[in-house]
Amino acid sequence: MQVDVNATSGPLSPGRILAVLRRDGPMTRHELQARVGLSRATMVERLDALSRLKLLRTAGRQASSGGRPAELLTADEAGRCALVADIGVSHLAVAVADLTATVLAVRREKVPARQEPAAVLERVLAIGAELLAETGRAEDFCVLAAGIPGQVDPTSGANTAPPSMPGWSGTAVHDAIAARVRVPVVVENDANALAFGEHLADGAPATTMLGVKVGTGIGSGVVINGRPYRGVTGSVGEIGHIKLAGHEERCACGRTGCLAAVASGRALLRLLRPSGVRTLADVVRQVDQGRQEAITAVTEAGRQLGGVLATVVSIVNPQHLRLGGPIGTLPRFADAVRTAVLDQAHPVALLGLREITPARLGDQAPLIGLAGLAADAVFDPSTVDAQLAADTA
Ligand SMILES: [Zn+2]
Known part of the structure; x- marks a missing residue:
């Protein structure tokens, strides 16, 4: 949560005090008071209100060389x-x-x-x-x-x-x-x-992350400087239905030649049906078993996706490209994507790109990303303040 403490005129609301604690805590009441510039009485009142909402907790005591060590306060993320x-x-x-x-x-x-x-x-x-x-x-x-x-x-x-x-x-x-x-x-x-979960897994505050999910379909998400970037209508990263030149495969969207018709799990199911593949788990199993038809199909799918991602990498200029979903996390698929991106993206964009790998969090990446977004929603200062107003009404 990015809260600009200096952006407000007048005293900080309880929601914004909590945001300071969430970002920079744990800290003592005294340190917090110095940071937010409130009178002691107002501060006590606001902290009491936050405690009632179970959004604040103590986190031990500050190390001290003499006297009674002061209690440390923090946002209670583990308690909810x-x-x-x-x-x-x-x-x-x-x-x-x-x-x-x-x-x-x-x-x-x-x-x-x-x-x-x-x-x-x-x-x-x-x-x-x-x-x-x-x-x-x-x-x-x-x-x-x-x-x-x-x-x-x-x-x-x-x-x-x-x-x-x-x-x-x-x-x-x-x-x-x-x-x-x-x-x-x-x-x-x-x-x-998925992209936000991978960003959280890295623990770095301001990374730019491109996350790509390849399951039945294909989608990608972008985190810029640590925040999800959704665009004007939420369509950032919707690469599955970009038309590929020279392709006429029928897509689930009703058009032909889409990336998803060539490189998604659904496309692999269609291609590998004669080899007995019925589910995405079958695709993964056949690749693991070294079945040549499956390896060839997965490699070609990765190459096609990598060609599109080379453009995305050139535009977004991310530090990380992580591949999730049952197909995306296949090492052979990721290798083919990497080769194509390194071959086709702008060289200066590649200077900043540290890696193209399967998702660090594997199939938990979207769940952890969702939990992080849920936490941001709960601790959003205006939500907290509205909740307090409703509580005291
Ligand atoms: Zn399509």
Whole structure:
């Protein structure tokens, strides 16, 4: 959370005090008071209010050479938790995570083809309730974040789902969840969540990260200087339906020659059907077993994706390019992507690109990214202040 303490005139609101503690804490009351410039009485009152919301905790005492050591205060990220759901075309992962973005429990299952949102979201909430009970964290549950394929408009929150997920567009996802839970709901593009999770895994505050998810479809997400960049309509990174010259393969979107029709998991399923492949797990298994048809198909898919990513790398100029999803994390696929990007991207952009690798967090990357975004939503100063106002009304 980037909060400019100097940007406000007048005293800092409780939400902004908490943001200072979250960014720079733990610190003593005295240090905090010096930082935010409030009278002792006002400060005590604001900290009490934040404690009532269970957003503040003590973190031990400051080392001291004499006298009673002062208590340290910090934002209570570990004390509250989120349900996060990474929803794909064919798979679903639900997790309980605390607001330090640590996953406490996770469960995965298949989603039947073309399942309606209501049925999938019902499963998310049922699994979520079980995981909260198993982890003993039901009382700490304070936010739900869902990652879905397709664009999510940053202003309206409405999303545009891929054609293989009919009924998932508009505000259906957000509204269906919000109707069933009493906590804030965050909906995010799954590749943005992946990129943000990889950014958090690195622990560096201001990296620029390109995250690419290759599962049934293809999507990418961009984190610029540590923050997700979504663009005007939320379509940043939607590379799956870029038309490739010289290709006429039919795509799930109804057009022909899209990158997704050539290099996605769905394209590999079609190509490898004669070899007995029926699922993405079959593709992974055949590559691991050294089956030549599968290796050739996966390598060519990686090469095609790398050609498009060379352009993206030249424009975004990231430090890291991480590949997620069951196909993206295949080392052979990542190797082919790397070769094509190094061959085709602008040389100066490549100077800053430290690596092209499978996601560090593997299949947990989107879940951890969603937990981080959920935490940012909970600790957003205006949300905290609104909650306090409602609490005292
Ligand atoms: Zn398409």
